[in-house]
Amino acid sequence: MNEEKKLVEGFDYQMIIDFYKMVSRQGPGSAEVTKKALGFIPDLSDSSKIADIGCGTGGQTMTLARNTGGHITAVDLGKGFIDLLKENAEKEGLGNRITTLIESMDNLPFSENGFDLIWSEGAIYIMGYENGLREWRRFLKQGGYIAVSEVSWITKERPQEIEEFWNRNYADINTVSNKIEVMQNAGYLPVAHFIQPENCWLEHFYDLMDDIVEPFLQKYDYNQEAKDFVESQMREIALYKKYKDYYSYVFYIGQKI
Ligand code: SAH
Numbered sequence: 093m094n095e096e097k098k099l100v101e102g103f104d105y106q107m108i109i110d111f112y113k114m115v116s117r118q119g120p121g122s123a124e125v126t127k128k129a130l131g132f133i134p135d136l137s138d139s140s141k142i143a144d145i146g147c148g149t150g151g152q153t154m155t156l157a158r159n160t161g162g163h164i165t166a167v168d169l170g171k172g173f174i175d176l177l178k179e180n181a182e183k184e185g186l187g188n189r190i191t192t193l194i195e196s197m198d199n200l201p202f203s204e205n206g207f208d209l210i211w212s213e214g215a216i217y218i219m220g221y222e223n224g225l226r227e228w229r230r231f232l233k234q235g236g237y238i239a240v241s242e243v244s245w246i247t248k249e250r251p252q253e254i255e256e257f258w259n260r261n262y263a264d265i266n267t268v269s270n271k272i273e274v275m276q277n278a279g280y281l282p283v284a285h286f287i288q289p290e291n292c293w294l295e296h297f298y299d300l301m302d303d304i305v306e307p308f309l310q311k312y313d314y315n316q317e318a319k320d321f322v323e324s325q326m327r328e329i330a331l332y333k334k335y336k337d338y339y340s341y342v343f344y345i346g347q348k349i
Pocket of ligand 1: 117145168169
């Protein structure tokens, strides 16, 4: 698969990793939101097996480890991200609760019916929401849960500029009701969904970028590709601020039936 081909299309993956590893998350989210989503999942125990797919540097992995007793397999294609996750997990004494894996999410070496819970924040878009839900389903035990966050339209209609931006970058974007229906059709009981609040985008994600732009550009000797990449991020942030009433990340929680 063409890594990170959607929003960051055309940019070098190592460069993307160098940028995003300077911030604590690689997509909109927060510990509060991860805990809220976890609250919809009953019956987790110390023997639960959890997969965290597209884990990045492990913002949500650490929250999952702190708030469950189970074992987490954290997967990402970016070695730079996984290295940081391992470092953070060791520092917090959570190393023995988390196994890391550098692998593509469309090539997971998992056995069927092995997991109690599959988690994926801000990453299922890489496979496509529907495709990811269908592909990963076999790795869940019967009655197991999936929790994913996915960018979604939160109004029925929206201005053309933002519609065009998202259709260009992620054609799978759709309304919340559509995403729930897709989840149901993929073989899950839709258990819950909620819209992530604005602080997931600003305070916990976009705002953190202010401090890293300079050191990042310096590292890349202010070359054109790095400048273009930063510019694309800034454009995305400006669009979010202008059109945040129309879209957000939404958490979807389903149970394998
Ligand atoms: N869950 C994290 C990261 C989300 S960003 C958070 O919310 O902070 C998306 C992540 O998917 C990045 O870490 C990126 O390296 C990873 N990724 C991109 N392509 C991938 C692939 N094909 N397989 C697995 N991970 C991939």
